[in-house]
Amino acid sequence: MAGAKVGKTILYQLGNEIGQTGLRYSKDRIVADNLVKVFDSVLRARGWGRVLSLEKKHENSVYVFTTADCPICYERSGRVEPICDLMRSVLAGWKPF
Numbered sequence: 051m052a053g054a055k056v057g058k059t060i061l062y063q064l065g066n067e068i069g070q071t072g073l074r075y076s077k078d079r080i081v082a083d084n085l086v087k088v089f090d091s092v093l094r095a096r097g098w099g100r101v102l103s104l105e106k107k108h109e110n111s112v113y114v115f116t117t118a119d120c121p122i123c124y125e126r127s128g129r130v131e132p133i134c135d136l137m138r139s140v141l142a143g144w145k146p147f
């Protein structure tokens with residue numbers, strides 16, 4: 051059990067840093083109507099797949115995004131709960147949300 055928790059924590063910290071760094075270097079390209087496009091380009095440039103869609107589900111900042119070609123998430127197709135700690139944390143690190 052401890053190994054799984056440690057792994058999830060490491061993936062979350064790694065993804066959060068990817069999101070923060072991607073935002074820092076892309077901030078000047080972001081406008082309201084192209085946020086998903088910029089987020090997609092950041093992930094593609096780093097080899098983490100594509101963002102196909104992003105939508106806000108609830109008023110308390112719950113976002114759902116659909117990815118493709120993610121090297122870690124490929125077996126999780128069709129599920130909607132947060133299942134990929136890396137991609138979940140990349141989005142968390144992407145602070146304009």
